[in-house]
Amino acid sequence: MENCVMTQAPVGTLYDFYEEMTEHNLRVIFEGEFNQEITKYVLSLTEKSFGSGELDSSVKKKIFNVMMEGLQNICKHQYAAIEKDDPSFQPAIFIVGTKGEDYFIITGNLVRKDAVEPLRIRIDDINSKDREELKQMYKEARLQSKLSEVGGAGLGLIDMARKSGNKLVYRFDNAGNDMIFFSLMTSISSKKEEQ
């Protein structure tokens, strides 16, 4: 390996990332503070990353709907576990990639340890529902969120499951300081839905 001055973030890390992104078929990784503007730019970048003719318009719409939900979820929960100014704060991450003919969106953010079990139960419950049951679940959750500011937990998760038509895949990893890093993947099939 030849390079010039070695500084923080050495130039060789670029190839490491290239290999990692190639191995897992990742296209976009954004890590930082999420807001409405960033949401817009990430959506725009992802849209432009697709080659012309790569995506059917109905699949594209589904992907962007799920992306929007994922990004809005991050916007809402990125500081829920820990304040931005806290030295232990870790920003959220957003990833878009492909798997065979399918597309996936991954979000990752810190949650408190005591949030893990309720989240696990919630997602497993969502994953156990069929399409009609999810629709009903969404209606009930929406009503609950209208009645109470605290309620409506998991509305975004239900919506992501509905829009993608696939199970949510999740993972919890220890992040130190009683914090857990929560990763969530939503997959969207590129095949058109049967009429």
Add this chain to the structure above:
Amino acid sequence: MQEQQLDFVPKVHSKMLKQHYLLCYKGHFSQEVTKSLLAMTENKLASDGTDTVIKKRIFKIMMGCLQNICTGEKPAMQTEPKSIFMLGKNEKEFFVFSGSVVAAARVEEMKRKLYAINMMDAQNLKRLFCELMMSLSPGEVSESEITLIDIARKSGKKLEFEFRAIDSQSAFFSMKTVIATMN
């Protein structure tokens, strides 16, 4: 178990955090993608309160790097995108990374040119850049090389680069440009 599909996520997250990376993009590059990347960076720099002069410098360097990637890409010939672009930032500096697959036969020539650029001081870089821009005939210097000279001028620091052999036919060319965000 399905969650094993996600075992790379905390690792990627940790690497991004450790190296202060903000964004990685690996895909097809175009003017539209360039515009989106610039817009994202502008938003980030505005929220950090970065000085306007430095912001302009960062954009011009980003534009140069992205143009070189776009020029180097042959979309009709490749199904798998072979270029990557990354941005990073810490308290004192902004980093722009660009990388792409190049023919192994070009590596020595590219190294020679990059070393030559890095040997020049600010005055010589400026003189060379102006000479090339005013040149009436194409000469031996390509547009990409002129862009590299301009990137070196604007950053005011040595270009950091690396060539990693992939196979007998190709190598991966990585370049990092550093821009100080504090005067």
